[in-house]
Amino acid sequence: MSAALRFSSRMNIKFNNVTKKYGIIVAVSQITFEVKSGEFVFIAGPSGAGKTTLLRLILSQTKPTSGTLEIGNVDLGQSKKHQLEKIRKKIGVIYQDYQLIPDKTIEENIALALDIVSYPKxxxxHQIDEVIRKVNLTTRRFLYPSQLSGGELQRASLARALAIDPAIILADEPTGNLDLENxxxxxxxxxxxxxxxKTTIxxxxxxxxxxxxxxxxxIFLRDGMVEKEINHQQKQ
Ligand SMILES: Nc1ncnc2c1ncn2[C@@H]1O[C@H](COP(=O)(O)OP(=O)(O)O)[C@@H](O)[C@H]1O
Ligand SMILES: [Mg+2]
Structure with a gap:
């Protein structure tokens, strides 16, 4: 088993009574749930429900106001910068607005992500070839984001997320700007x-x-709280 896989098998995500406030605004309130390595989980809910905040907490872009958040048994609130960076390097993210760098080609965008995680030169x-093939963008490799369609841009952004061999992929409303087919x-x-x-999604x-x-x-959120949860797989 590769080192990457051994690491990923330990990357369960555990929210324990997490509240995040921005000043007097409560973005998420008393959230408790666990996502096991390899799961595919939707976070659903209307605009303002706290979905993006949950992802930002996982990425350590913001810290819980109270409660704890553990990834792979590491308490993000208590850990050192290098520990957080190590975890961060195993998380690929895609966004509704793609967030590709406009003056870099698709290949260069992916190379930059690999550079950030110090991927072996x-x-x-080979890695760029692999991920571009996986998302079926071989013919777009040397083009700039402005030359791609929405569907292609999101697949390029997925290729960038996949390139780092992530244990976890976070996708924040990734279909928000896509037509039905895409x-x-x-x-x-x-x-x-x-x-x-078996990447967690x-x-x-x-x-x-x-x-x-x-x-x-x-997991359905409303007003920052877990409203209900449906687990089809457990029912089987
Ligand atoms: N940086 C911030 N500063 C102040 N309030 C914020 C910030 N980020 C999010 N919020 C508030 O937290 C709530 C949840 O936002 P968000 O997590 O973006 O919801 P969603 O992604 O479900 O639309 C909203 O009321 C939003 O206005
Ligand atoms: Mg959002």
């Missing part, structure tokens, strides 16, 4: 990645068609 080209294409890719590589969405189509665990 000798494997760089929405389903992306969902299929995420589902295949989860199945074949946490995807936020307010699209109930997507949630209904997949039979995955769904």
């Amino acid at each position: 000798k494997n760089l080209h 929405t389903w294409r992306l969902i299929k890719l995420l589902k295949d990645i989860n199945q074949t590589t 946490i995807m936020t969405t307010h699209n109930s068609d997507i949630i209904d189509s997949l039979d995955k665990r769904v």
Whole structure:
């Protein structure tokens, strides 16, 4: 088993009574749930429910006001910068607005992500080949983001997230700007990645068609709180 896999098998995510306030605004309140390595989980809920805040907490972009958040048994609130960086390097993220760098080609965008995680230089080209092939963008490799369609941009951004061999992929409303065809294409890719590589996937969405189509665990948020949870897989 590779070192990457051994590490990923320990990367359960555990929210324990987490509250995050911005001043007097309560973004999320008393959240408790655990996502096990290899799970595919939707975080659903209307705009303002606290979905993005949960992802930002996982990324250590913001800290809980109270409660604890552990990833792989590391308490993010108590850990040193180098520990947080190590965890951060195992998390790939995709966003509704793609967040690709406009003056870099698709290949250069991916190379930059690999550079940030100090990916071994000798494997760089092979890895870029692999992820670009996986998302079916071989013919777009040397193009700039402005030359791609929305669906292609999101697949490029997924390739960038995959390049670092993530243990966890966070997808924040990744289909928000996509048409139906590209929405389903992306969902299929995420589902295949989860199945074949056992990468944990946490995807936020307010699209109930997507949630209904997949039979995955769904955590519904409302006003920063867990309103209900559906776990199709447990029922089987
Ligand atoms: N940086 C911030 N400063 C102040 N309030 C924020 C900040 N980020 C989020 N919020 C508030 O927290 C709540 C949850 O936001 P968010 O997590 O972005 O929800 P969602 O992603 O479900 O739309 C909202 O009321 C939002 O206005
Ligand atoms: Mg959001």
